[in-house]
Amino acid sequence: MNYRSDIRNIAIIAHVDHGKTTLVDAMLKQSKIFRNNQMVGELIMDQNALEREKGITIMAKNTAVVYQGVKINIIDTPGHADFSGEVERVLSMADGCLLLVDSIEGPMPQTKFVLRLAMKIGLKPIVVINKIDRRNSRIAQVQKLTEDLFLELAISADQLDFPVLYASAREGTVVTELGMKGKDVTPLLECILGKVPPPKIESGPFQMLVSNLAYDSHKGKIAIGRIWRGKVAPHQPVVSVGADGSVTHYEISEVFTYLGLKRLKVEEVEAGDIVAVTGLDKVNIGDTIASLEQTEALPRIEIGEPTVEMTFGVNTSPFAGREGHFCTTRQLWARLSRELETNLSLRVQGTDSRDTLLVKGRGELHLAILIETMRREGYEFEVSKPKAITKIVDGNLVEPVEVLTIDTKDEYLGVLTEMLSKRQAQLTDMRNDGHDDVRLVFHVPTKGLIGFRTIFSTATHGESIMNATFLGYEPYRGDIISTRNGALVASEQGIAVTYGLNNAQGRGCTFIEPGTLVYEGMVIGLNSQPKDIAINVCKEKKKTNVRSSTSDIAIKLAPPVQLSLEQAIDFTNDDELVEVTPGNIRLRKRLLTQAQRSKDSSSSRRSVK
Ligand SMILES: Nc1nc2c(ncn2[C@@H]2O[C@H](COP(=O)(O)OP(=O)(O)OP(=O)(O)O)[C@@H](O)[C@H]2O)c(=O)[nH]1
Ligand SMILES: [Mg+2]
Numbered sequence: 344m345n346y347r348s349d350i351r352n353i354a355i356i357a358h359v360d361h362g363k364t365t366l367v368d369a370m371l372k373q374s375k376i377f378r379n380n381q382m383v384g385e386l387i388m389d390q391n392a393l394e395r396e397k398g399i400t401i402m403a404k405n406t407a408v409v410y411q412g413v414k415i416n417i418i419d420t421p422g423h424a425d426f427s428g429e430v431e432r433v434l435s436m437a438d439g440c441l442l443l444v445d446s447i448e449g450p451m452p453q454t455k456f457v458l459r460l461a462m463k464i465g466l467k468p469i470v471v472i473n474k475i476d477r478r479n480s481r482i483a484q485v486q487k488l489t490e491d492l493f494l495e496l497a498i499s500a501d502q503l504d505f506p507v508l509y510a511s512a513r514e515g516t517v518v519t520e521l522g523m524k525g526k527d528v529t530p531l532l533e534c535i536l537g538k539v540p541p542p543k544i545e546s547g548p549f550q551m552l553v554s555n556l557a558y559d560s561h562k563g564k565i566a567i568g569r570i571w572r573g574k575v576a577p578h579q580p581v582v583s584v585g586a587d588g589s590v591t592h593y594e595i596s597e598v599f600t601y602l603g604l605k606r607l608k609v610e611e612v613e614a615g616d617i618v619a620v621t622g623l624d625k626v627n628i629g630d631t632i633a634s635l636e637q638t639e640a641l642p643r644i645e646i647g648e649p650t651v652e653m654t655f656g657v658n659t660s661p662f663a664g665r666e667g668h669f670c671t672t673r674q675l676w677a678r679l680s681r682e683l684e685t686n687l688s689l690r691v692q693g694t695d696s697r698d699t700l701l702v703k704g705r706g707e708l709h710l711a712i713l714i715e716t717m718r719r720e721g722y723e724f725e726v727s728k729p730k731a732i733t734k735i736v737d738g739n740l741v742e743p744v745e746v747l748t749i750d751t752k753d754e755y756l757g758v759l760t761e762m763l764s765k766r767q768a769q770l771t772d773m774r775n776d777g778h779d780d781v782r783l784v785f786h787v788p789t790k791g792l793i794g795f796r797t798i799f800s801t802a803t804h805g806e807s808i809m810n811a812t813f814l815g816y817e818p819y820r821g822d823i824i825s826t827r828n829g830a831l832v833a834s835e836q837g838i839a840v841t842y843g844l845n846n847a848q849g850r851g852c853t854f855i856e857p858g859t860l861v862y863e864g865m866v867i868g869l870n871s872q873p874k875d876i877a878i879n880v881c882k883e884k885k886k887t888n889v890r891s892s893t894s895d896i897a898i899k900l901a902p903p904v905q906l907s908l909e910q911a912i913d914f915t916n917d918d919e920l921v922e923v924t925p926g927n928i929r930l931r932k933r934l935l936t937q938a939q940r941s942k943d944s945s946s947s948r949r950s951v952k
Contacts, residue, residue: 346541347615352416357443358451359422362473362512367419369515369528374408376603388419403429407601410532416617424812425706428646428688436569439539442468446480449488452746452812462496476511542615548634549573552641562621576611584631584640596622646687649703650743654727656699661862666924667723672698711909723924728915731789741816743789751807753779766791767820797913829875831868833861837881845898847878853903864935877937
């Protein structure tokens with residue numbers, strides 16, 4: 344076995360927002376790959392439009408810097424639990440990892456989740472306590488908690504011997520001892536060179552595992568992964584080995600490696616490096632690409648199962664087809680099939696209805712990002728309320744359960760505990776910092792978290808943070824009764840007017856502005872009572888000969904509550920749908936007319952008896 348001392352492969356892993364992408368910024372900027380006057384901004388690797396808007400990483404990405412003649416391939420990963428599949432997908436490319444921990448928050452459930460993954464495949468982590476510039480940082484305590492986490496998760500004794508560095512990714516500084524004045528990220532680069540094992544090279548013909556795919560309008564499909572054996576060059580004949588063991592012959596077109604934000608076209612790449620190759624138009628993530636002489640497959644990438652599902656269907660609202668470019672089942676199916684190639688924790692299957700597909704993902708945000716992406720591409724469709732996926736294990740019904748961490752203030756303890764106990768949550772830990780900041784940890788079934796995010800943020804006036812990470816499957820705890828109030832439902836098609844909306848506001852809060860086109864059965868607000876009510880929001884004030892008083896002329900409406908896509912999905916009940924088009928997000932009852940709904944509720948009442 345040989346080693347390549349001129350390369351290191353590292354993944355950066357952490358809980359959401361602990362500063363991974365900012366640390367990559369610092370490494371890229373200090374490696375002088377940009378021109379002095381080049382404006383590169385912040386979170387350089389988060390290039391996708393939704394990543395920039397939301398300020399989070401959604402997809403794992405590769406980059407590389409060179410330090411002391413050694414190329415460091417860096418894989419930036421997302422920290423949000425819903426994108427855990429991305430971390431699982433790329434970790435096998437690395438020989439070591441940087442585990443970032445926020446100097447105030449300390450290790451969080453997702454820190455544990457990703458560290459466990461890294462330990463399982465034998466990676467040796469370097470701990471980076473980040474954001475040490477923050478005023479209330481509690482570095483010693485956070486370090487102790489991180490050590491405890493290693494004790495809990497280490498598989499071998501040598502995993503307990505990990506270096507600890509202290510960073511301010513935002514200032515671009517890393518130090519080896521607390522109290523030292525930071526200058527740059529050199530101590531981190533030195534540590535990577537010293538502590539991350541150089542890639543091992545097996546002797547033999549070319550073999551690589553595909554960990555990612557990209558597309559280019561000229562080059563076609565680009566397969567990205569690590570070379571485990573041999574070398575690869577343009578025009579080399581190869582085979583790809585699929586999930587079912589099937590072998591397809593290809594000729595490599597072009598070969599690239601990473602440097603900074605660029606892919607560099609190269610003549611040859613040897614084992615140990617991360618490479619991008621073109622010319623294999625049917626290759627999938629998890630496939631092995633190998634030379635013709637020795638075609639055995641590498642172990643496939645294991646991805647955790649999806650935990651929530653929702654239906655994606657052809658838009659059946661009266662406004663169907665008005666705003667989208669792609670509206671048919673065939674177009675939806677084709678788009679979702681394409682998504683399955685790269686979005687590994689996603690599953691899609693047919694349903695009893697020809698026009699509806701069941702889409703499964705790792706959480707509400709995972710599915711919401713897909714919906715938003717498709718909407719922006721011109722797709723129009725309707726989606727249902729997400730449901731947690733239950734399954735039968737050894738004859739028993741089990742359901743997904745998550746660890747929920749809430750950072751809040753003393754004053755919200757009562758309301759949060761009450762809301763969560765209705766959702767079958769069990770408090771497992773509560774820590775008070777001696778002032779009025781409290782951290783609560785719950786175990787809660789995934790079904791209890793669906794629809795919780797919006798009411799959580801309203802109940803705590805946006806002053807609290809919640810994070811949930813998959814824990815495992817536990818015996819089903821029974822149904823949760825929905826506590827949402829009824830909907831205000833438009834009773835007629837037309838244009839909503841101030842007078843009609845003012846009437847609606849007498850019943851609850853509204854979601855739309857005057858001038859909005861509505862149809863019968865569209866949800867236009869939330870009732871302050873448990874039942875749905877139908878209201879004609881298009882109704883104008885009757886014209887009379889009597890002069891109106893000034894208060895009549897200028898009705899002042901409260902501004903509508905405008906729901907984002909995630910909030911709309913969170914809000915929906917089982918008997919409702921979200922209509923998604925490039926121009927609008929509308930909520931609607933599944934059954935549009937009052938007559939259908941009354942008939943349905945009386946027949947379901949009869950069937951309960
Ligand atoms: N004060 C301070 N803020 C930081 C530091 N590093 C990152 N941040 C801020 O923390 C926020 C999150 O940073 P990101 O780099 O996006 O975090 P991330 O870990 O990549 O987040 P995800 O990829 O979404 O999991 C941003 O607002 C950063 O500016 C730091 O060292 N000090
Ligand atoms: Mg990031």
